Amino acid sequence: MTSTLDTIDNTARSIIEAAGKQKIFLFHGQMGAGKTTLIKALCSALGTDENISSPTFSIVNEYLIPKGKIYHFDFYRLKTQTEALDMGYEEYFYSGEYCFIEWPEKIADLLPNHYLDINIEILADNKREIHISSI
Numbered sequence: 001m002t003s004t005l006d007t008i009d010n011t012a013r014s015i016i017e018a019a020g021k022q023k024i025f026l027f028h029g030q031m032g033a034g035k036t037t038l039i040k041a042l043c044s045a046l047g048t049d050e051n052i053s054s055p056t057f058s059i060v061n062e063y064l065i066p067k068g069k070i071y072h073f074d075f076y077r078l079k080t081q082t083e084a085l086d087m088g089y090e091e092y093f094y095s096g097e098y099c100f101i102e103w104p105e106k107i108a109d110l111l112p113n114h115y116l117d118i119n120i121e122i123l124a125d126n127k128r129e130i131h132i133s134s135i
């Protein structure tokens, strides 16, 4: 689907609907593609009004939603996958809560078997092509 900032809330709602029971979302796309921006829209569609920004000091941020929690990861600065093991990534991934993961490429060996894959591509005129597939 094609998305702009004007339509991102609708995009977010369709993604949540398409995901069904799948709560682990991987976000692929170059720097500035719009991963964090889409995560913000998804979080607000899920009912949090917390301030969403990429985790900086820690690797993961936690937001409360009416039905539980959202864990938002940004693995961009990860140097080795061991750092993810050390922060206890498994407790989050297998918690049953939503996990939104930026830069999953950095933890390629630690990914769960099933997830929703989201690819964001930059098009002309501030548009984005967003492609989702369930794996």
Ligand SMILES: Nc1ncnc2c1ncn2[C@@H]1O[C@H](COP(=O)(O)OP(=O)(O)OP(=O)(O)O)[C@@H](O)[C@H]1O
Residues within 6 Å of the ligand: 003, 004, 005, 008, 029, 030, 031, 032, 033, 034, 035, 036, 037, 038, 054, 102, 126, 127, 128
């Ligand atoms: N769907 C969209 N349509 C148009 N512009 C967008 C869209 N999503 C994001 N942008 C714009 O792209 C810019 C970068 O977005 P964002 O910070 O979300 O990227 P990112 O993929 O998280 O980058 P990084 O890899 O650095 O974390 C922002 O200025 C934002 O306004």
Ligand SMILES: [Mg+2]
Residues within 6 Å of the ligand: 035, 036, 037, 054, 102
């Ligand atoms: Mg980001």
